[in-house]
Amino acid sequence: MTYHPDATAAVGHSPDAEAGVGVAPPPGCPAHAGHAGFGGPARPAAQGLPLYGPEFAADPHLFYERLRQYGPIAPVELSPGVEAYLITSYSLALEVLRDTERFAKDPRGWRALNEGRIPPDCPVGPMMMYRPNALFNDGEAHARLRGAITDSLTRLDPYALSEYVERSADTLINAFADRGEADLLADYAAAIPLLVFNELFGYPAEHGLRLVGTMARLFDSGEDAAEANQELLEYMAGLIAAKRERPAADITSWMLAHPSRLADDELLQQLMLILAAGTEPQLNLIANALRLLLSDDRFAGELSGGSLPVQDAIDEVLWTDPPLANFGTRFARHDLDLAGLRIRQGEPILTSYAAANTDPELISDGRFGNRAHLAWSIGAHRCPAESPARVIASVAIEKLLDRLPDMELAVPVDQLAWRTGPFHRALTALPVRFPVTARPTAAAAPAAVSAAVSPPAPAAAPAKPHGSPQTAPDASDTPSQSPRAAQRRRWGSLAAWWRGQ
Missing domain, CATH: 1.10.630.10 (Cytochrome P450)
Structure with a gap:
């Protein structure tokens, strides 16, 4: 989801995207504006819909409707420059929340954080960064806490x-x-x-x-x-x-x-x-x-x-x-x-x-x-x-x-x-x-x-x-x-x- 100068894949990339074939998102989705195709190193990063600011606070369900046009999961921005995916589907939420094999609660593997792209004073950091508590641990450590x-x-x-x-x-x-x-x-x-x-x-x-x-x-x-x-x-x-x-x-x-x-x-x-x-x-x-x-x-x-x-x-x-x-x-x-x-x-x-x-x-x-x-x-x-x-x-x-x-x-x-x-x-x-x-x-x-x-x-x-x-x-x-x-x-x-x- 996060892009580097030499990146060749974007949010929603597929084998076709890696082969350099442009794959356009559906009309109205958060990645549609300014889309230049998901393949090719010259393409700017697709931006997720921002989940902050007065417009989102006033009517979040309108934003969720827009995200659903993209599918059951879509790219979002939690704060300026902090990207994530957001699940809007009930069935997909059940799948991901129950799956401890593919998905971890421990945020110490957070790619953007480890690559230095999340500043220490990031506004959403206190809610997402690791703490030694039951919420941010998996397996035996989670069970003990x-x-x-x-x-x-x-x-x-x-x-x-x-x-x-x-x-x-x-x-x-x-x-x-x-x-x-x-x-x-x-x-x-x-x-x-x-x-x-x-x-x-x-x-x-x-x-x-x-x-x-x-x-x-x-x-x-x-x-x-x-x-x-x-x-x-x-x-x-x-x-x-x-x-x-x-x-x-x-x-x-x-x-x-x-x-x-x-x-x-x-x-x-x-x-x-x-x-x-x-x-x-x-x-x-x-x-x-x-x-x-x-x-x-x-x-x-x-x-x-x-x-x-x-x-x-x-x-x-x-x-x-x-x-x-x-x-x-x-x-x-x-x-x-x-x-x-x-x-x-x-x-x-x-x-x-x-x-x-x-x-x-x-x-x-x-x-x-x-x-x-x-x-x-x-x-x-x-x-x-x-x-x-x-x-x-x-x-x-x-x-x-x-x-x-x-x-x-x-x-x-x-x-x-x-x-x-x-x-x-x-x-x-x-x-x-x-x-x-x-x-x-x-x-x-x-x-x-x-x-x-x-x-x-x-x-x-x-x-x-x-x-x-x-x-x-x-x-x-x-x-x-x-x-x-x-x-x-x-x-x-x-x-x-x-x-x-």
Whole structure:
């Protein structure tokens, strides 16, 4: 895919191309403009479609449609000068993600990197370059590192996790409930995962509040991505030092005591992986699902027979706008043919989970209740934290809708802006407004948390059992109950039943 002055093959080269025969790409494909034939040393390099910038962020599915004209896999640019292939086909994604013989996760064989064509400050480097963690290893090394993660995650109590999410949610909602407006991204969705993961790691929440901005900068793959990466390393080093002195019932301590006997750098990298995978994608899942719930009448119950539960809204987002839209990076172990393209050893291949999930050739009678999407990936590197991620997202959303049932978007949904970057599907803000009728609810999360992320919260009322009529505004507080509000109150009752309350 990458070309040198003496190169004779380009993206999509074939035996004919090597023989000097020009092979034109199909009309409308990313390599079509300026095409001079895929054979011959004088031909300039074909350029992939850029997966960055405001145009891509505004409508990535339009870009995926353009890429499909090229075939199930097409050349793309992840950032200026950084080329890769992107899979848009569901069936080809399954094939590549499951194939450990032809494709490696370890990026140390990345051809462009080894040839010095990826600068140290490359914006996408922190998301693609090697780290000694489970994500970037194969075989026995991967099994050992992943085992420490999965064994520790399985020790989590889902009921305790749910309760902590609820307490954190109440703390955050109390901070803006009397304002009548909020940015659900900055004031809520961005903070919930960090509060939860700081608790799971056993670190005081106030130590991790700065990670909201740090994680966003890392996933944005901007000019300061390398600086954000260094901040994460420093945070994790401090966490490990603290837990060595005072181990407790938390993920960090469990991993320190794991039979795999992780070295300090290995432990740091596994924790960093859990944090990266569990915060930025998690906040985007919460925000994207809230966007859908606040804008789509199927989920608000305003169309006849159209009410659907929060879990279905989450699945809809995982199908169409997954938080990590393009990733699953693999590197060809050797020169090979894939779906009619010649891939050279060490060239990166990414999977577009968003494009594969919406593949026109994917036959389905409906997505509701169907969890065959690829949002969690598949194969040996499938996300091990799917269950806690769903708990965090669903409880956070249900608690918000229960507390603020009359909440509405403050701007038309088509005016919401998306962050740029090739990997994620992330809003820049999610402004809402609501009547100032919600009563503060007592919360056990540290007061410093709410003070750091939002204006000071009002004094908390005495704690009431979750799901009781007093938790949400009663009829006397609300002049009229819209179908949307009534539906959300039913969601709150359903959530309480689901948790056995």
